Amino acid sequence: MGNREDLLAGARRCLDEKGWARITVRDIAAASGVSMAAIGYHFGSREALLTSALIEAIDEWGTRLGRTLSAYGTEGASEAERYEALWAAVIQSFTDDRTLWLATLEALVQAEHSDDLRRYLSGGQVQGRRGLAALLRGASEDEIDDATARTLGATQLALFTGLMAQWLTDPQQAPQAPDVIAGLRALTPLVGPGR
Numbered sequence: 001m002g003n004r005e006d007l008l009a010g011a012r013r014c015l016d017e018k019g020w021a022r023i024t025v026r027d028i029a030a031a032s033g034v035s036m037a038a039i040g041y042h043f044g045s046r047e048a049l050l051t052s053a054l055i056e057a058i059d060e061w062g063t064r065l066g067r068t069l070s071a072y073g074t075e076g077a078s079e080a081e082r083y084e085a086l087w088a089a090v091i092q093s094f095t096d097d098r099t100l101w102l103a104t105l106e107a108l109v110q111a112e113h114s115d116d117l118r119r120y121l122s123g124g125q126v127q128g129r130r131g132l133a134a135l136l137r138g139a140s141e142d143e144i145d146d147a148t149a150r151t152l153g154a155t156q157l158a159l160f161t162g163l164m165a166q167w168l169t170d171p172q173q174a175p176q177a178p179d180v181i182a183g184l185r186a187l188t189p190l191v192g193p194g195r
Contacts, residue, residue, distance in 0.1 A: 004042045006032040011053035016099045020050060020106035031103075047110070051117045058124065061100050065093055066131065080181065087177035090160060093143050094167040101164055129153030132160070 001009070010032025013024045025046050029036040043049040075084070094101055111118040126149075133153030134141045144153070157178070166174040175183065 003034045003038045006034050007049055008053050009043055011049050015053055015103045019102050020110060021030055028076055053101055059098055084177045084181050085170055087180045094164055101168055130159050132156040
């Protein structure tokens, strides 16, 4: 690997160990075995390097989670059982990939100061809404229209983000997959039948 790749690998290790806000240039240099000056040369700033490292990590994680979720449930299970299995897989990822989820939440705050990071996260939300809607409909993303992505996909993403925040804050009290399903069933009478 070259210095650029070493810096990215070091920054990813730092994200795993410290989260975004507490990482210094010195930490990245030590983790990568590359000089602090190389950060400026290759990335321009600590923030640009961390943004690149986080994007790389999120892309890899997204691919892994996508494979896991696309195979959720068991053959012959009802739709409700498959949906509950999806939530169980998502909740497991909050434990398995905790440091990445925390870094992602920190990145949301940092995006206020980085147009590149904000654009990346915004694009990820667009893809996430469409991908989640496709997963729930058992369709390809190309088959999902904008209205379905904006309603079904966005609502699923909102549930996902809210549950993630609860699990990262207090995993002992956070809902399990059956609780999510029971909560959604309790909401159904409030919205009534569709138009």
